[in-house]
Amino acid sequence: MKYDYKPIDEALKTLLEYSRLDIGYVETDLIDAIGMVLAEDIYAPIDLPPFDRSAVDGYAVCSDATTSASPSNPIPLKVVVGEALASCDEAIPVATGQRIPKGADAVVMLEDVIRKDNGIYVIKSLPKYANVSRKGEDVKAGEKIASKGEIIKPIHLALFSALGITKLRIFKHVHVGVAATGSEIAEPAYGVRAYDEGLILDSTSILIRSTLSKYRFIKVNWYGFVKDDENEIANIAKMALDENNILILTGGTGPSEQDKTFRAILSIDSNAKVIARGLAMRPGRPTSIVVVKSKPVFLLSGFPVAAYIALNVVVLNFLFRALNIKEELFIEVPAQMTKRISGSIGYDSFIRVKVFKCDEDLCTEPIMIHGSGVLKSLLHSNALLVIPKNVEGFDKGDRVWVKML
Amino acid sequence: MKYDYKPIDEALKTLLEYSRLDIGYVETDLIDAIGMVLAEDIYAPIDLPPFDRSAVDGYAVCSDATTSASPSNPIPLKVVVGEALASCDEAIPVATGQRIPKGADAVVMLEDVIRKDNGIYVIKSLPKYANVSRKGEDVKAGEKIASKGEIIKPIHLALFSALGITKLRIFKHVHVGVAATGSEIAEPAYGVRAYDEGLILDSTSILIRSTLSKYRFIKVNWYGFVKDDENEIANIAKMALDENNILILTGGTGPSEQDKTFRAILSIDSNAKVIARGLAMRPGRPTSIVVVKSKPVFLLSGFPVAAYIALNVVVLNFLFRALNIKEELFIEVPAQMTKRISGSIGYDSFIRVKVFKCDEDLCTEPIMIHGSGVLKSLLHSNALLVIPKNVEGFDKGDRVWVKML
Structure with a gap:
């Protein structure tokens, strides 16, 4: 099946329509x-607060009794203990958070009284409800709080x-099954001799798995490395789909290999619905999405940077929308471009950038390394810059919004 | 012991000198x-890469053979399979990531060839190393990568x-013991009748515990609610100190209650070193720090907002410095003040703010609720603004840096 490079938003909209996340x-x-x-x-x-309470340590008093109080006119009050003032000549000691005694309507702070014998002298005039946290001032009964x-x-x-x-x-946890396809992928434990043998040590799957594990509401289930064999891929995918809400397969991005993974997925369910065969994004063009038995299957690139970007802007983006999560996936900040950068017309381009303080502003510098397999570019970047598919690029000095990673 | 409200930085410096975090x-x-x-x-x-490898799917060729290639001058090459070109008339198919065969020094992309019979016509001229990821271009052997x-x-x-x-x-995990002191604190399970009985349902300790639990390198050990009894506090604190690297006690912020907690801590170790009895911060003035048996003990306010701010700017700040963590505790962004705000001279003021997009910039609005016990102010804020102790405040329109929470 030929790649059609669908716009990300269009693909996600269709995916949300055709898939179901029955999380419970x-x-x-x-x-x-x-x-x-x-x-x-x-x-x-x-x-x-459930009642008027003191916002400070001090003495509960009648505010009226303090109207003329000042350092040159200290007002004497008798200190009593109890739950109510018998008269406005009295004061009751209260600690922060304590209920205001009946009859009192203000609290004088310790530093605004002079203690003497078994009484105090108030040296500051208090308005009504001075130093009082009013009932319901933080939250009102019946108010929606979350x-x-x-x-x-x-x-x-x-x-x-x-x-x-x-x-x-x-x-409940969203269960995400992850498997890595590609006969050329070896586990890191195989050691660097893998490279001499024409194999590649895995980096994409661990990147995907550990990024997902940052979200406590996601539970990652790892199905290991699968050879480029249509039956084997179909068997693993079938099992993983039964056991999870979402399936992510990485690898097999070469046109021939991805066809294999793609065909394997289609073979599981005769009603499988292809949402996107390729997305209009760079890197990550081969990213494909199929709905199998109402569950989304994401085919990500085998290249770590491409897979990482698709994971964020496609898979997690989908999850946040499907669960109606009321939080932005990224903190977005404005920053000044330090260099000119071009996108590719027709594709949303995702540029790894480094955001840093420059004078009184934030600046952003593209990490200029070609190739989506380059890991150090991600290590040194802390944000993503999107150049939308209808924008040529940004100039040095332009103010752009970047997504903090 | 009287409060002395030490500047935060001074207190942390002394604490780093006098305490030891033997994490292992x-x-x-x-x-x-x-x-x-x-x-x-x-x-x-x-x-x-461990060797020169192809950055695209295509054919490995000699770049010299393509010098004059163009759509009007297609260059014919014979497609062969193997690990080396026998001559520059040949091309070897390669997938992305594959090792460049001997003799080849460039890769022509699929879209730049016309396939015909058992050969290809190259229609684009290639410079040396076109579409080749060079050995060591991502990472060089011996390079420090973390x-x-x-x-x-x-x-x-x-x-x-x-x-x-x-x-x-x-x-290893940093073990942080947490206990809540204060006879007036009830567990939430006690229900709202607590308030009728003059008790307060806990919110501070769960805020502290769950905030710490965001950091995977921290293990929180919870010692429960402790009555305002010097012996009981001392016993729990002693046990918690033996079992943890750091101890946090919340509550008992009233001068009398905190004295009790404070004295209990000093009673554990005759060589206890008082680092700070109160800090020059608002909210959070009663925050105190004692080193007991070389371990830091933090006495935080019983009020959730004050304790939360001290947890971030004192406890976590200390931890990041003590472990030499090479990462900022907060993402800091510049934003425009929407209102005038004053601090208090002599104290670092921590203002809860809401940061939001406004036109092409970020704006920041102080959440104006007095009292450090007010929870909704934290729920609606997403950042902290610091007004340093020698700054009067900020004006509407000022550009300030805020710490994203």
Whole structure:
């Protein structure tokens, strides 16, 4: 089947239509939910603070009693202990976070009083609710505080915990099966003699597997290295598809080898739907997508840089959209180009760049190494610059947006 | 002991002098090293590519034979199979990544040939080494490719793997003990009735624990909630110190309660060294640091926002320096202030801000909620703005650097 190099966005749109990610959800304790994807909207069951409370260490007082207070006019108050002021001549000691006693409506800080005998002198006038955190000022009961699709962060857990929420409904792990095809690929344990024997030590599959493992909501299942044999590839792919939500195959990018992998995938399911045979991206042109039994199969290049870029802008991009994840896949920042760079018309070009501080700005320098197999270019880059398929390129001095890796 | 509010940098410098992080190292397989800290420098054992290889699918040829080739002057070559060209009339098919046969010094791409009978016509002139990845062009044998102190990323593994490196020496996990002090703190499972009983549901400790757990090289050990009892705190702290490299205690920030925690820590070791009793930071002023048996003990505020900021700019900052980690703790980006904001002279102020795209730039808006106990301010912020202790504040329109969270 001939390559047609479909635009990435078009391919993803079709893929979202034709595939299903039946992830399912599970109830979990807060601490185990970190990094997972929330599967429900969360509403605050109570106000936070649940009552007016002191924002400082000091004395709860009637604000009216302090109206004329100043260093030259210290106002004396009797210090009592209890849950209510009997009169506005009294003050009750409170620590930060404590409930404001009845009758009081402000808290005077320790540094604004002079202690004397069993009383205090207030030397500062306080407005109503001075140093008081009002009931519901942080969160109102009934307020939506988190949405389905959010990746759960530490601050979510803190908020849920303070609200007495102890269980969360989260999406189960997305299971991603990964296998590397290509008779020429050897495991690193084989050693550098591999190269003398015409073999290539794997780097693509470990790059893919370890990049996926950064996301806690993804579980990577590794199916190892598969020879360039249509039956063998079909068998492994079939098993991996049964056991996972998504399948990624790397390698076999030469036209003949990829045909083999491609045919093997099609042979599994007579209703397989080819979403894209090649994508309009560089590097990563051979990236292909097939839906088999409603599950997406991604055929990535065997070259590490091409596969890495396709993993990010195609596979992870798809996953974020399919799960409606409410978070950007990349932090994007504006930076100044230090060099001219051209794309290729008709293809989205992904340029590895190094972003660094320059004077009061960020600058970005393309890492200029040709060939998608070059690993050091990725090691020295910290961001991706996209030159869209209808843009010729960028000039030195242009302000561009880059995606931080 | 009175608070002295030491500048953060001064405190960290003293702490680095007086404490020891004896982490030790371990040998590990590549895939298990992701996110850990490299404990050795790594040098390339071989060139990469290990030989001249084809960067495209095509035919290996003598470049000299193509000097006059053009669509109007196609040069005929005989296609042969083997490891060497017998003469420059010949061409050998090669796939991307394959070794360049002897005698050849360039590769003509498939689209630049016309196939005919058992030969090809080259229609494009090729310079020497056209479409050839030269031996060592990516990495030279003996070159340093990674340094002790780097956090191991997927691309490291890809490069190591391609070089036949299968084992890495990494630092063991940094064990961080965490306990929450304060008789007023209840576990979330206790439910919201806690608030009616004058208790507070925990949010600080889960925030600290889950934030630490983002770092794969950190192992969090949780010692639970401890009552405000000097002996009990001392016992837990002693045990936790024996079992960890670092101890974090949250809570007891009221002057009286923190004294209790502070005294408990000093009681463990008669040679305990107080590094800082309070730091010149806001929020987070009560943050204190003591070295006990050469190990750092951090006393953080019981208030979640104050504790979270101190965790980042004090505890993690210390850890990154102590391990000589060659990576910034935060991505820093420049952004335009949308509002005036003031700091407090004498204190580094940490302002929670929201960074967002505005036209062709990033803008940053302070999340204006007073009180360090306010959780929603953290949920809606995605960065920290530091107003250094000798700076009054920033004006609307000022360009500031913010730390992405």
